[in-house]
Amino acid sequence: MLDLIATRLGTALAGAAALVAVSATSTRAEVTLDVLYSTPGTFNALQQELAKRFTEANPDIKVKFRNPAASYEEAAQQILRDQITGRLPDVAFNGINQISLFVDRGLGAPLDGFAAADGGLAELGYYPTLAELGKYKGKLYGLPFAVSTPVLYVNADLLAKAGTDVSALPKTWPELLALGKTIETKAGSGATGFYYQWEQTGNWLFQSLVTSKGGRMLKADGCSIAFDDANGMWALKTLEAFGKSGMPNLGLGQARQSFVAGNIAILADSTSYVAAAERQIGGRFQFKTVAFPLAATDGRLPAGGNVAMVFAKDAERQKAAWKYVKFVTGPAGQTAMVNSTGYMPGNEIAVKTPDLLGAFYAKSPNHMTSIQQLPVLTEWASFPGDNSLKIIEVIKHHMESLVTAKRTADQVMPELVGAVSGLLPKCAG
């Protein structure tokens, strides 16, 4: 029996050794790219499909995925850990707000050279606004893979119960809240009139409120707080109003499940879920998307979603990585992406070509809402320094206290500003 044990042990060790050897292989004729993405529920099928198609077109480059991270924040944490243990992925799909986080730590390869060699970004078809979002300190680090905007998901059937129509949907938050309450009384038990996905990753829907009023999270220098002004206060007061109205504390996944079950009338969420929602709803009720209300004429919305970044340091691997990110963010990749999710494409060629997406948008008005908000897109801010991720958590906790009506905006503002300032590094001047 001992030899049985020994053989088993031997095989296991040999297997382990082989795996270590295989993963150490880098520059041969064949390159295997190590890729990390997030939110597998949305992207699993898509990423695997794209990888398959890419390798068919480029047989000498294989794509292998790491365990996808549940969220952008988790992915960032993992990548930072990988930096320390020396095992960075070659390509990662990170939140648009995280480019600075990585570049400031010396991660991420500039892609300008590659883009120029292929004719430039405009030639490749990227929307100028979105391509801008992939830049940091003048250099290009990320190509837009899946872009999202905040939209309102509306259950037209529930609206009808309150006697309104989607076209008459109010455009201010207090009115939306009131409508929600009316719907709740008319629709009976189990229905939630209005829900706001405050828990969205990276405080995105908090930023949406601030920017929709014309405000900013950070000052232009990128390192001091700007949301402590009237616009920020308005955002906090709006969240406070949500809480006071008795909005339940659902959570990202639960709220979406509730919506597709027909239990929420108005849901403020990312457009990313639209395709999945349509599939889940399966025509059981009328589902429409409506633009996110802007609270000021100069109101903007932070572009959400993720960009493809290259972390490989070796020249050969970078070349292979560039080919891959160019493909997935190019017309073919973006067509597949839009068809399977609710995100906006970063590539204009895809949208303009009838064969690719041109016909799609005609058939799917719910996806168009996002595209129509393109002109008002602005950056999704992230805080500089070591505590970038921790700051997101801190802001999230303060938001939670507001939407659960535990505290008021007047109480939260000074605390929030204090906490975040404490976690920010000193400005470089």
Place this chain on the structure above:
Amino acid sequence: MTVLEQDCPRRVDAKASFAMRSGEHGLGWLAVSPAMLLLVGLLFGPVAAVVLFSLTDWQLGSFSFHFIGTANFSTLFTDPTFWKALSNTLIYAAIVVPGTVLLGLVVALLIEASPGLRGFYRAAHFLPVMSTMSAMAIVWGSMLHPTIGLVNRALVTMGMSGVNWLRDERTALLALAVIGIWQGFGFAMVLFVSGLKAVPQQLYDAAAVDGADGILDRLRFVTLPMLGPVTMFVVILTAKRSFEVFDSVRVLTQGGPNYASEVLLHRLYTESFDFLHMGYGAALTVVYLAIIVLLTLTQARLLEQRVHYS
């Protein structure tokens, strides 16, 4: 081989037994050496390393460090999240330990009271113990969904309103505790059953002779005292496991809402591996270790004094 060489001249007399003993000596060391090496390398060495980390400013990946004394500990002890995690863990244990032990005991008593369907009941109650908690936590999560989950649907049909179990600060920890009891009471039950089986029938007979004939009497005078050692074991084990709660927290609440369900081990994981605050993580580890060791030892001491051995 040395072993065989030493075996040959063995004879059963005093001189030989001395030789045997010194041969035994070497053999003993040989046999324990791998275990000893690993004990140091994988257990005690790491413990020492953690204590060391907690006293320095060493960061993962850097090659230098300086002793900063108890700075990490003062950061730890002035962090309200740590105290919240500590109190939550204590509350969790305070709910799970009695719940698990009592439920396990009651079920064991009932199962052993009669032969009907014993096998089925034992198996049914033990299934949760075998199941993978991370998967079952996902299942519990869907059962506790505020609108479409089983629990709230049942509450609604009974005329009460549903509760947002996992996202309400007042109930999140409680929900996790129920899940903890769910997973553990079958284990307690099995231990109690084996303890019950070991109670000799003569004791019951003797008690009957003395007039202790009814169910409650038997329980009070024979069964429960005889279960003393097993109960002690179950309590200590359950307490230790409740301090190690992690999977359900990670999968269902991630410590939220607003740290209402944050527990020590989850805090340790988040700070060490998500935020990479190694010094803080190490200090927290030292405190965690101290708590568990102290807790287990104290319990063993206390309970041993009160337990009756036959």
Place this chain on the structure above:
Amino acid sequence: MIARVPDRRFAGQIARHAVLILTAAFALLPFLWMVSLSLKPPEEIFQANFHFWPTAFHGVENYRVALTAAPMFRFLLNGLLVCAAIFALQLLVCIPCAYALAKLRFRGRDTLFSAVLVGLLLPPQALAIPHFVLLNVFGLLDTYAALILPWAISTFGIFLLRQFFRSIPDEIIHAARLDGLGEFEIIWRIMIPMTAPALAAFGIFSVVAHWNDLFWPLIAVRREEISTPALGILLFRDDEAGQFLGPLMAGAVIIVAPLLAAFLIAQRRFIDGLAVTTMK
């Protein structure tokens, strides 16, 4: 007089069954819910009324999605591999040590045993940081070795086996020595067979603990190919989309089924094994 006793006994039986059915239902409910949802199409999962059995059977689709979206069988295989390797290593290390602690006399034996007892108190999660650092230094993170090596020693195993070895009478050992058996042969041919129940119990503890472990694989592993079951199911779950509740439950069933099946088949062994360890 006589008629009353059977009534009371009968009532007692009914009461016993009533309570036990309740507690058993509590234990089994999540499993039933899990299976039920794994067979239902999305519309039914989200609808207001609830039936256990789906009106439209969607099980094939759900399980198909679960099996294709994530390499479920791979996770199970990894679980098997890793647990087997861990247990094998543990046996290799613990048996000689337990034997020596139980039957041999050497200086430092009692100190060593005290060390083992102290080791019993240490929660393994507290060693995660140094284990992580150690494996990083050797470049072994994200490999099978990372999943297996930290568990090579089990103080529980040493303790358990030592207690059992002690219970074997010394005379048998002396007799064996007289017959010319070497120490290894004594362990192999006498100790192990005589303590088979303890070894089985230890095996069950070890396998169940490591099959279900989430904490360490979460830290040590980044690749799907070597992910173990507890980690694998999390890869499959996604809070943001929440769109695959049916397949998600199907995935949970696949992950949870093997151990449960093994348990149901070998119930006696499992439960006796547990009893055996507590007795010591």
